[in-house]
Amino acid sequence: MPLELKYASDATVLLDDLVDSLGTPGGPAGVVVPVLMPSLPLVDRTKAELARRHGVAMGIAFLLPGSFVERMAQLVGLSPVHPSWRPQGLAWRLIPLLGAMADEGWTPRLQSACADARARQALAGELADRFDQYLYFRPELIAAWDRREAWDTLPESAQSDEAWQRELWRRLCEGLAEHSHPAARLDDLVARIHSGDGELPATLEVLATGPLPPTLLPLLRALATRTRICLRALLPSTEYLGDMRAGRAQMRAGKEVDLAWEGHPLLSHLGKQAVDSFRSFEDALVTEGQEYDVIPLPELSSGTRLARLQADIRAARQPGDAGDLEDMVTTTPSASDHSVRVHRCHGARREVEVLRDELLDAFGSLPGLTASDVLILAPDLDTYGPLAEAILREGEPSLPLRLSERRLDRSDPLVRGLQTVLGLAAGRAALSEGLALLELPTVAACVESLGTTPEVLADRLRASGITWGLNAAHRQAMDAGNQGTGTWREGLDRLLAGLWLGSEDTASDARHHQALPVSGDLGADPASMSASLDWLDNLVCLLEDWQLKTSPGLWADRFDQALDQVLAAGDGRFDSTAAVDLIGQLRAAETEHACDLPMDAAAVADWLDKAAQDEVRAVSRVGGGMAMGGFKPMRAIPCRVLAVMGLHDSAFPRRAKAPAWDLLAAAPRPGDRDPVREDRQLFLDALLAAGDRVILTATARNIRSNKEEPLSACVDEFLRVAAATVSGSADTREADYLALIEDHPLQPFNPTCFTGPRASFHTGHLEIARAFEDRQNVTVPFQAGVFDPPDEAQSSDLELHEMIRVLKDPWSAWL
Numbered sequence: 001m002p003l004e005l006k007y008a009s010d011a012t013v014l015l016d017d018l019v020d021s022l023g024t025p026g027g028p029a030g031v032v033v034p035v036l037m038p039s040l041p042l043v044d045r046t047k048a049e050l051a052r053r054h055g056v057a058m059g060i061a062f063l064l065p066g067s068f069v070e071r072m073a074q075l076v077g078l079s080p081v082h083p084s085w086r087p088q089g090l091a092w093r094l095i096p097l098l099g100a101m102a103d104e105g106w107t108p109r110l111q112s113a114c115a116d117a118r119a120r121q122a123l124a125g126e127l128a129d130r131f132d133q134y135l136y137f138r139p140e141l142i143a144a145w146d147r148r149e150a151w152d153t154l155p156e157s158a159q160s161d162e163a164w165q166r167e168l169w170r171r172l173c174e175g176l177a178e179h180s181h182p183a184a185r186l187d188d189l190v191a192r193i194h195s196g197d198g199e200l201p202a203t204l205e206v207l208a209t210g211p212l213p214p215t216l217l218p219l220l221r222a223l224a225t226r227t228r229i230c231l232r233a234l235l236p237s238t239e240y241l242g243d244m245r246a247g248r249a250q251m252r253a254g255k256e257v258d259l260a261w262e263g264h265p266l267l268s269h270l271g272k273q274a275v276d277s278f279r280s281f282e283d284a285l286v287t288e289g290q291e292y293d294v295i296p297l298p299e300l301s302s303g304t305r306l307a308r309l310q311a312d313i314r315a316a317r318q319p320g321d322a323g324d325l326e327d328m329v330t331t332t333p334s335a336s337d338h339s340v341r342v343h344r345c346h347g348a349r350r351e352v353e354v355l356r357d358e359l360l361d362a363f364g365s366l367p368g369l370t371a372s373d374v375l376i377l378a379p380d381l382d383t384y385g386p387l388a389e390a391i392l393r394e395g396e397p398s399l400p401l402r403l404s405e406r407r408l409d410r411s412d413p414l415v416r417g418l419q420t421v422l423g424l425a426a427g428r429a430a431l432s433e434g435l436a437l438l439e440l441p442t443v444a445a446c447v448e449s450l451g452t453t454p455e456v457l458a459d460r461l462r463a464s465g466i467t468w469g470l471n472a473a474h475r476q477a478m479d480a481g482n483q484g485t486g487t488w489r490e491g492l493d494r495l496l497a498g499l500w501l502g503s504e505d506t507a508s509d510a511r512h513h514q515a516l517p518v519s520g521d522l523g524a525d526p527a528s529m530s531a532s533l534d535w536l537d538n539l540v541c542l543l544e545d546w547q548l549k550t551s552p553g554l555w556a557d558r559f560d561q562a563l564d565q566v567l568a569a570g571d572g573r574f575d576s577t578a579a580v581d582l583i584g585q586l587r588a589a590e591t592e593h594a595c596d597l598p599m600d601a602a603a604v605a606d607w608l609d610k611a612a613q614d615e616v617r618a619v620s621r622v623g624g625g626m627a628m629g630g631f632k633p634m635r636a637i638p639c640r641v642l643a644v645m646g647l648h649d650s651a652f653p654r655r656a657k658a659p660a661w662d663l664l665a666a667a668p669r670p671g672d673r674d675p676v677r678e679d680r681q682l683f684l685d686a687l688l689a690a691g692d693r694v695i696l697t698a699t700a701r702n703i704r705s706n707k708e709e710p711l712s713a714c715v716d717e718f719l720r721v722a723a724a725t726v727s728g729s730a731d732t733r734e735a736d737y738l739a740l741i742e743d744h745p746l747q748p749f750n751p752t753c754f755t756g757p758r759a760s761f762h763t764g765h766l767e768i769a770r771a772f773e774d775r776q777n778v779t780v781p782f783q784a785g786v787f788d789p790p791d792e793a794q795s796s797d798l799e800l801h802e803m804i805r806v807l808k809d810p811w812s813a814w815l
Helices: 011-023 040-054 065-075 089-104 108-113 117-137 141-147 158-176 184-196 214-222 249-254 265-270 272-284 303-315 348-365 380-393 413-426 432-439 441-448 454-463 470-475 488-501 526-545 554-567 579-590 601-613 675-689 714-724 730-739 765-775 800-810 811-814
Strands: 004-008 033-036 060-063 203-206 230-236 342-346 374-377 401-403 405-407 617-619 626-629 638-644 691-700 741-743
Touching: 011 033, 011 040, 011 203, 011 230, 033 065, 033 380, 033 638, 040 060, 040 184, 060 065, 065 184, 065 214, 065 741, 089 108, 089 158, 089 579, 108 117, 108 158, 117 141, 117 158, 117 184, 117 601, 141 158, 141 184, 214 230, 214 272, 230 272, 230 374, 249 405, 265 675, 265 714, 272 675, 303 342, 303 675, 303 714, 342 348, 342 714, 348 374, 348 380, 348 638, 348 691, 374 579, 374 675, 380 401, 380 626, 413 432, 413 441, 413 526, 413 554, 413 579, 413 601, 432 441, 432 454, 441 454, 441 526, 488 526, 526 554, 554 579, 638 675, 675 691, 675 714, 714 730, 730 741
Parallel strands: 004 230, 033 060, 033 203, 203 230, 342 691, 342 741, 374 626, 374 638, 401 626, 638 691
Antiparallel strands: 405 617
């Protein structure tokens, strides 16, 4: 049976059509209808819409792409894919193989890349990602390697890199001979579907808001022979995109630019990924003579600049060329039209402060706008997420914000604690690093449970004379001599001597070495003092043990020990799920992925940082407030107000340089992963998802010189097209372009922020601005009069830290 294709250029219309179909009974009771969805936020949005319309929806299973493939494989009797074929498992498998090949002298490039254990581990991570891409984007390359043949479509310059990667793949497959790799498994899955194996679902609904993973296209084509499939795809335009060519591409081909082939400039320049998706659907899913259905859009009811721009893109016509369309509102936007605005600021904090005022203005001027109608995007969520949480919620009114994802090493206290302890073991173990460890919530809770406070223990550590180094052997390993003075071990001995001997001038440690006692209360009684020093001794012993290399499995045991002895893993306030999961991954490196090579603390720290930053994220629901997330997770989420921060040229779109040995880069094809093309498409999709207003901010003013800095090329092109959308002549387009950009002063309490029709709403900054205005009219001397000398000389004890503070900042005495 032919696969049914439905295209729409509006995300709201596309979701409504899916919800209407799911809400219409069409099968026997008890039958579950699988729905393939691109992201978790869209699953939440669809569930909420189903609940709003029907109260409850049963018999629906929402599946993300990976879960969908595994569900189909299970139905036809295939065993699950082995964990070592996942990118994380591949990286562990490749580490010992790379070491062996480097020792055997394979190519100078490979030997230089495997100079040490950490470099070998980093290379294994990159190779695991590339092998994963080869499996999905170049199955014919993998098939050739499986036949022990070279892939002959590469240029000559890449053939030497292909040779050592082919050998590496051969050794990898030998270790996993009993487990098929994903490409072979997909072929087996498709063959079983064609042969009639298993009981497949009668109906399958597919929602595509971007390019489908390459593995899904042959699978959907095979499923369509036995299952009724309806694929709903979101495209910037429902016009035929197969022949679209950007004007620049036409010029590079030596042809005269034909605007009819270009369509809309934003569509042809920013929407190249959508054009590739359209062509892939045609090649892989559409049978000869098959037509696709277009889900109609509602009539255009707004004449704003944004609405007209979106209508031009969806109709694939040149800016402002409405033609004879009767549904096109041709009213020229007025000066009060704020549907498109770009704000140039001096930094990320100022961007968020400006955004707060813009959102408050939107809530006041757009009728019926609620917090759930606002979507905030940021390419760099790690930078803008914490700032947005702090600034948007401060003051009155407080804006409800919900982050869609959080980086694990910043959101999980136990994971952060493990990273900090590893940093101590892998580095110089400076006193400042130890004091930072005491400030972590998990460590502070552990110390407080012993009857003292982190502040008191930190004061004792400073008084003990610790500078850096765990012990004399640690310093010697760093080529810094073998003196133990100022190390953690000597400082601990001094604290223990002070506990037992008080203020004695001389004492000896357990090895009969002289120790200068450091006395002082660590708590209310000697028991808490002793317990605090026992905890500190456990920490130092743990760090000393971690100086020895060991296998990943034993490192997992070490992490368990750290959670029990140093971090408050048993405290009910801290969830240990994420930390236990990471420890399980480390243990699986040895038990499942056959990597038992000894690793030092620095290599384990590299692995933990990568796992916490890039691979493991805590995704949360965003309902009930303004949703904020990255471009990809929040793709095609309908909203009335869209805000995007961080759109300066140095940050967006992403720049990614492929490794010199990357075979995909040596022979690129349409549809390959391209961060620049993907970011351009995500930006265009976000613009089309906004209903009433688009607010864009960028750090495009130098904080020192106030000079203009370039906006993202995507933003600049968007502004020029937006100006051309309503400009009657080319002479006025530059003025219209500049009118869409608003520059903001460096400080939020600058008096200019509170003048004009779009003044800031921040009352605290207003009070500061008024105070500055009042002080400008009053001259206050720096020092009025002369101090009379005291009658008698006064003496007082001066603490060392107070003297250091005064010497570093003499003016602090006047404040």
